[in-house]
Amino acid sequence: MTNIHDIARISGYSVSTVSRVLNHRKYVSDAVRAKVQAVIDGLDYAPSEVARDLSRGKTMKIGVVLPIFVHPYYTALMQSITEAAFAQGYQVTLLPSNYQPKLEKQFLEQFRRRSFDGLIFTSHESPLADLAKYQEFGPVVVCEDPGAVDIAAAFTDRKDSYRQAFEWIRARGYQHVSLMLPREPKLSATSRTMVEAYTAVFGTPPDPTRNWVGSMTNEDGKAAGAFFAKLQPDFVFSNGDDIAAGVLEYYVEHGLQPPAMMGQENETAGRLMGISTIDHHLDAVGQAALALATGAKHGRVEITSQFIARG
Amino acid sequence: MTNIHDIARISGYSVSTVSRVLNHRKYVSDAVRAKVQAVIDGLDYAPSEVARDLSRGKTMKIGVVLPIFVHPYYTALMQSITEAAFAQGYQVTLLPSNYQPKLEKQFLEQFRRRSFDGLIFTSHESPLADLAKYQEFGPVVVCEDPGAVDIAAAFTDRKDSYRQAFEWIRARGYQHVSLMLPREPKLSATSRTMVEAYTAVFGTPPDPTRNWVGSMTNEDGKAAGAFFAKLQPDFVFSNGDDIAAGVLEYYVEHGLQPPAMMGQENETAGRLMGISTIDHHLDAVGQAALALATGAKHGRVEITSQFIARG
DNA sequence: GTAAATTGTGGGACGGGTTTCAGGTCAAAC
DNA sequence: GTTTGACCTGAAACCCGTCCCACAATTTAC
Structure with missing residues (x-):
């Protein structure tokens, strides 16, 4: 050569x-x-690009940690990050974590070995503080409200839209509202925010035994469908339109009358079913996350979600 | 440091x-x-990972060119490639092409500068021969049948399943079948195969003025819906369940009676609508593509698609 | 008891660029 | 007529590892 x-x-x-x-x-x-x-x-x-990288001390690469892939939320976020990166001359490397702290640790170590100029966690299982430590080696960005932890973050403020959603539900007289949460509230900021909004609107926290935890995909929704068919809530607030579709599919397959539902992420399935949803404006989140990861921006960027009423 | x-x-x-x-x-x-x-x-x-890469002369990185992102076909393919890569200790870099030959050229040049050990085109706009030239610098893989061009390839053999699908349609007595094609047949092998299967089953090529070309997303499906509403075919064979859903949405929004439909990719929306579909087994395609890109395998890998009848 | 193989350690070329610095030329400014 | 500064070019240090080779010290083999 x-x-x-x-x-x-x-x-x-x-x-x-x-x-x-x-x-x-x-x-x-x-x-x-x-x-x-x-x-x-x-x-x-x-x-040689590699020789250049070594000499310049920059890789022009951003690592993006994704827990799962075939999921509208992460796909959309990834899309916006990648496009923003490309526009700035950066490249994006995919780091599939499958929610395993061991893999997350591995990616952080890779970052320490200067494989990337910046690292974005679209989600994470390890404690935030563990991620924050690695900021010594460059920008580490999370896509959630980091609370008291000092770490760069780009995220949607979901409080208002969740609140609007629950008020919309309450105004329509539903009594037995079940929540579908991606993960346990203590692990997931998103789940916590949903629970808090519910509590604020209904005056009492949701009964944990009536919620479904661990829904990520349409398939999970089907599993949850069996649970709800027994429980018989009159409203199901899902964490994704596609997931809500899974619930509906279970009811239809078993010839049952489904409950009223609401989704999130403003996906095709939601429009198809005519259910209300929440758009978390992932394009803006992705752009902000990239700007933080390249060091173009610092601190926190907050984007407001939007409740979309239907039906 | x-x-x-x-x-x-x-x-x-x-x-x-x-x-x-x-x-x-x-x-x-x-x-x-x-x-x-x-x-x-x-x-x-x-x-330093970069210093190692330079010294070893390998980057352990595979570039994956994607035309679009928020699309079930590409998401699923990407997922399987990434997981296979990770299992082999390779990393995957996303290269968004947006179907622009200029960008594709740029990625090829980057490959020439040894940014990646292998390059996978999940789709491409530039002529195959242009891609084939770059094999001099390492494995270049496409995800379609490359015909006479000598290039590594992993793809589904769609002939049989398309044929089964059209036979299923014909057996049910539909007369005015419209096709939805991702791109012009002369540009897209997939589109060509669909047209050929139609011709083989119905004995005559489809009327190009009755087909819709350029459908990729659910949104595109909506646009096509307007077209079909005027044309009034009695069957629409879409190139994706999610796209078919878009067509249906148009009809529903306008209070019209939709035609019978069929999708592809075996997605949530297809199950929701209860329409037939075709599963192209993208997991197997992704794995094979990666093995070709790392040089673990050579030549062509063909995977058989599966027709799934519903309704 | 000696030849051969194995283990432990260091020197330095090598991978392929970028960048600082030094030195020289030549035209404009004073 | 000298100073100043812009322009052009090359030498060599630097980025940070890997790996081949040389050499010494032990073991093992015969």
Whole structure:
């Protein structure tokens, strides 16, 4: 494989000059520039990206940790992060965590070994404080409200929209509202916020035995459907339109009358069923997360979610 | 930032020995290993991944070109590629092309600059021959039948399942079947295969003026809905369940009676609507694509699609 | 008891660029 | 006529590891 020294030797100029030509820098006469370029073209030479990265001390790569993949929330977030990155000349490396702290740790260590200029956790299982420690090696960004922990964050403020949603539910007279939570409230800020909004509107916390915890996919929704079919709530507030669709599918398959439902993320399935939903504006979150990861921005960026009433 | 030379100097041993310790290699006495490790731990040292990559001449990274992101087909394919990669110790870098040949060219050039050990095109706009040229720099993989072009490929054989699908449609007596194609048949192998299967079953090629070209997303489906509402086919064979859902949404919103439909990709929306679909087994395709990209496999891998009748 | 193999350690080339600094030329400014 | 400064070019240090090779000290084999 030909390298910059070959080009220098063959063209008869120094490595420095070749480097200047490659990077379109000043202080090379037009004549020399042309000659060097001719040699480059003739040998079909392309400089090594890795060598550049090492020399410059920057990789122009951002790692993005994703717990799961086939999931509208994460897909949409990933999409916006990737597009924003690309616009800034950064590349995005996917880091699938499957919610395993061991893998998360591995990605953090990789970050410590300077594989990436910045690291974004779209979700995480390890304690926030553990992630925060690694900020010593560069920007570490989370996509949730980090509370008291000092870490860069881009997230949606869901309080208001959850509140609106519960008020909408209450105004319609539903009595037995079940929540579908992605993970245990103590592990997930999103779940906590849902529970808090419920409590604020109904004056009492939701009965944990009437909620379903651990719904991520449409399949999970089907499993939850069996649970709700026994429990018979009159309203199910799901954590995703696609998940709500799973619940509905269970009822339909078993010839049962489904409860009223509401979803989140404003997906196709939600429109199809005509149920209310909440748009968390993931495009804006992704853009902000990237800006934090590249160091273009600092601190926290908060984006407001939007309740969409239907039916 | 501390480096391997610092560790060598401070521990009193050579760089070679430190390198051996770091990589858990033989030929270091237990006593020395312990001492060196103590210095490493004491200084909280982690070796630079980029320097390693340069030295080893491998990046352990695979680039994956995706035209779009929020799309079940590409999401699922990406998922399986990423998981397979991770299992082999490879990392996946996302390269969003938005179907622009200019961007594709840029990714190919990046590959030439040895940013990745392998490159996977989940789809592409540039001519296959252009991609094939870059195999000189390492494995370039496409996810379609490359025909006569000599390039690594992992793809589904859709002929049989399309044929079954059209036979199922014909057996039910539908007369005016419209196709929804992702892109113009001359640009897309998938579209061509659909058209060929139609022709084989119905004995005559489909009327191009009755097909819809350019459907990728649910939104596109809505647009197509307006087209079909005027055209009034009695059957619409869509290129995705989610896209078919978009068509249905248009009809429902306008209070019209929708045609019979069929989708592809076996998605939530398809089950929800109870329409037939085709599963292209993208998990297997992704795994095969990765094996080709790392050089573990060579040539072509063909996977068979599966027709799923419903309703 | 000596030849051969194995183990332990260090030196230094190598991978392929970027960047600082030094030195030289030449035209404009004073 | 000298100073100033912009322009051009090259030498060499630097980024940070890996790995081949040399050499010494032990073991093992015969």
